[in-house]
Amino acid sequence: MLGFSRPQFIAFVVMVALIIVGPFVFYPVFLMRVLCAGLFACAFNLMLGFVGLLSFGHAAFFGMGSYITAWTMKTWHLDAFFAIGLGGLTGAVLGLCLGYLAIKRSGIYFAMITLALAQLVYFVCLEAPFTGGEDGIQQVPRGYLFGFIDLSNDMTMYWVVAVVFLGGFLMIHRIIHSPFGQVLKGIRENEPRATSLGYRTDDYKLIAFVLSCGLSGLAGGTKALVFGIATLTDVNYPTSGEVVLTTLLGGLGTVFGPAMGALIVTAMEQYLAQAGAWVTVIQGAIFMVCVLAFRRGVIGEIANWRKLTL
């Protein structure tokens, strides 16, 4: 169903059920944070897990998406739908420009060049007048969706975020299981061979990069709308590092892994917040245990144990 295999469909139903039940048990704003981080990680996984390209600059697209959404909401008073859409579009266009330069290199050089380009974006965000520099864009109104749905209520906002997340999730799932996605996996496994079969691997990689960046921008835009703020934290390189950690923790190359990873990482940040500086230490320790003991990530290990593809 929906192109899912049977175990995947069951996992998908469980996930949707958790998303529906979630806000009645937990604080909705926390769950919205999880969903935004989840969409970001899923988009990142499309690059790292299915094309095998480690981008170290995904924060640039996430942050730029959030800046554009916040700015259009605050200055132009756009409809929330268009503001989030513009955030995604900005991510995609930026991804096209930066990806065009970065895709020429591979391996560690690709990671370094994406990091360098992302730091340039960070510099632009720091200096450009419209971003508000160190202050960021604050007090962004949530506005209305389609002109009549008032988003100032947390529960209404939650359902919108849930729809955006599920839309992005299904899109990524569709991309992965399309013939295009098969070519991407082929490139991941053996790039010279994919070339010899007649695929223009650079074009495929660039398209995957743009799709991933567009979805990251979408996640960033949604996050900006939820919290009413867009800051430099979202564009800076620790965000790029965190998304790598999230994806690895959940399970690299699995469809559900990044969402699970986002839940774990965000929950740690939320509930360990009293511990202050110890959060980083605990995160580091958990990450080390994960890398040493279960290298496929949470979902990856479950899938391997039950001999499933999740």
Added chain:
Amino acid sequence: MGSNFINTVFAVVVIGGMGSILGSIITGFGLGVIEGMTKVFYPQASATVVFVVMIIVLLTRPRGLFGKAA
């Protein structure tokens, strides 16, 4: 907490060419001078100039300035 240093050091190694110690030394000196000069003329960009150099070098000489050809 030194996390900014990691970025710069990464950049130095990549620009100098991975596996080349002489490259790292020369690039380290060079980048230090460039960063210092930027601090004089356009202070805001002093942290970013390293990355501009890295992009230019990686796009023109993929193996770094002193790296061996593959």
